[in-house]
Amino acid sequence: MYTVSELSKMLKDKKISSVEVTTEYLAKIDAKDKEIEAFLLVTKEEAMEAAKLADATIAAGNATTLTGIPCAIKDNMCTKGIRTTCGSKMLEDFIPEYDAFVIKKLKAAETVMLGKLNMDEFAMGSSNENSHFHITKNPKNLERVPGGSSGGSAAAVAADMAVFTLGSDTGGSIRQPASFCGVVGMKPTYGSISRNGLVAFASSFDQIGPLTHTVKDSAMVLNAIVGHDKGDSTSRVYKYEDYTKDLEKGVRGLKLAVPKEYLEGDAIQAEVKEAIVAAIKEYEKMGAVVKKVSMPSLKLALPAYYVISSAEASSNLSRFDGVRYGYRTDDYENIEDLYKKSRSEGFGAEVKRRIMLGTFALSAGYYDAYYKKAVEVRALIKQEFDEVFKDSSAIISPVAPTTAYKLGQKTKNPLEMYMGDIYSVPVNIAGVPAISIPCGVDSEELPIGMQLIGNMFSEALLYQIANAYEAR
Template sequence: MSDTPLHFQTVAELSTSLAAGSLTSVALTEAIIARTLAVEDRVQAFNSHDRESALEQARASDARRAAGRPLSPLDGIPIGLKDVIAVRDQPLTASSRILANFVSPYDATVTTRLRDAGMVFWGRLNLDEFAMGSSTENSATRITANPHDLTRIPGGSSGGSAASLAAGQVPATLGSDTGGSIRQPAALCGVVGLKPTYGRVSRYGLVAYASSLDQIGPFGRTVEDVAMLLQAIAGADDRDSTSFDTPVPDYRAALSAPRARPWRIGIPREYFGAGLDPAVASAVQTAIAHYQALGAEIREISLPHTEYALAAYYIIATAEASSNLARFDGVRYGHRSAEAESLLDVYFKSRAEGFGSEVKLRIILGTYVLSSGYYDAYYGRAQKVRTLIREDFIRAFGEVDVVLTPTAPTAAFKRGEKSADPLAMYLADIYTIGVNLAGLPAISVPCGFTAAGLPIGLQLIGRPFAEADLLAAAHAYDHAHAWGKRTPNL
């Protein structure tokens, strides 16, 4: 039995205890609920939670286990979902006023798969409105704090998913990552976060921000936990045409599978230039040295089109968003302005009242880049840049197995520090955005703390659909350090 309190144990540890019968799902869920309520006034990670529903699910899990029929190693373990992933009969707000009262009548595919694995849904987690942001400050519902320093942001957009996990409010969470929205908050909150290959996990039931970039992925305290969660949600879905039917291997088993030859790790020089905080650089270098000590071959590589990634991202993502968010019109569901007296009023006033300023900014930007006469200059060219960025990575994977970079240029910044300067905020995703444009899997693993006690993350990027390799490479470092188990003082 672990001495760690239940709420800070890993999914793997909890799974073992549940299987051994030394823990029940109800006891675990009650501990999680108690912890959530004890620290939530400081963390503010949850948009909503449903105690009765969670306990009912926990009781059902215990009944299955008592009958000798647990559904999976995850059966009975609570999980929190970013509030953009649909759960039947639960609120689905995207942290936006426009969906403030919306309750989803259906399950996302990942939700169905977690249900089928027996997991207990605990809470709807805060985010930057419609996943647009890097600090979770763009939420219309609340400002989430970084559990390691309550005056600082948790990163974003999946800030609630990272912060609730770091704070011990839930042992596992899901987020979504369009330009770094899983990896960056994972780094800033000191937990592990995986963005799978585009198409590895179904997007059905994920409120769309930028359809060609969005991907759902898991957060955990360890790489092993993330592997277990990916196992449950990965695989083709006939409700999502962009999901792939590549076989899903046993990710957890792959973590410790013997390797025929040492890792070849690429270090892209473009990711270690100006703007990288020295403390982050130093922690990442120490991690590189660790890999070297493990026998890995470290190679400097070049991803020459990196500098164009941010611009291409903000054209493609906003173009898609401007169209994806058109459905929030006050006609069928969501906020409808009480002032509306005509059809145009319903559109203009409902959207003016319902969307926050960052969302409006991106809708306007996206509408502009798609408009007649500008398409080729912006959207068309951005797609070409995207191809070049993908080719950069493909070339690199000709000589290395994984690419290692910092996840974010700095540790968590102060609340409000970058709110007035969108460009400075956008730079928080500078190391994560290229991965989305290229559709690759990438993971952020904690690799130390700043002098002020703020977590630092390193990012490993893998070949398409090579999550098993990527997780194994991450695990090689993570299981030796387990920075993610270092818990904040709340």
């Protein structure tokens, strides 16, 4: 297994070539992915060509920290000339004519893209079981889900079929699969990474981020992909710092908050709670000051999130009408029939469920009762985060209430699956950054993740706090 930091040094020191390491990872995909099914598309020819170019750049002494490093991309980020499906029948044959902004960033760094990764359809799901193509399995236990919607991204790193991957996080879709698969997943501050070329689910929540083996790797990848994009109106103008510079500072004297609402009640699995409590004690041993706080509005986050995100999904997915691009039914009588059949046949059950919920919440007579109320709750939750961060460097919490559950266990009860997002969605509602790092395993050797939540643009501090625990 290579980490980004180790491989970057090996490539620059010419102890290995990008062609050699790319060949090695393509062989790993051939050997492992028949069982795990993390990939929707493997781009062998393009990868080898990129590796040759990377080796030439390294030989010329012009390499960046990511030059020549093999990675893989969640299949909702547009890649020019390479199929981008969003895990949906609707976009089964869609080939974009442009690269997403984040793909341009990776190309500028001369990374090597190995392929596109499986996901819940249009990023709607928490288990990766909603993909139109196949179900990805958790490399830690093939009978368990890898989490979602970036399940393919987490599984590819956990199975060492890519050095790092990119996922997207709307309500926990990077952090929850990172927790389930035992890897590091970062959801950055909203607007720090351009959404230009990311196929939208819920525009005010969606955020791209890296999944990696280590905290330092995550910081290195984030360095390469943050930045303002004039093509994205939500992209933030900000002086982004080097996220690796303070990794070794430790946590002595830092104040860490633990919301009592996160560790109370029956929702949380006993072993998950024990692992988080043990991690909190480790931080205290390292000199951090841990205090309990109350954030009473957190209990309202889940319903508010599903109302707002479904409303935005209803709007964003209206463009898929069977006319301009995407799936079109073969049998229709008129334009209305074309719309109805193309969307009914092209979208899966979960996507249709959320479109219907969102359309209902936005409809006349219900807008004020549901959507407007949810937006008010969103402001309240953001207020509570702001209040906590006045006196705390970060918040510690679980990532998910359970470890990875069995394949098919929750597919018949969507509400039960939605409850798995209870600890992750408040972060997206507030637009703040959060990182998931492994903090133990349960009695079945399934990974448990700890979530560290920071104030806006505090990624460097989160990496510092996360690295202290990882090093310990």
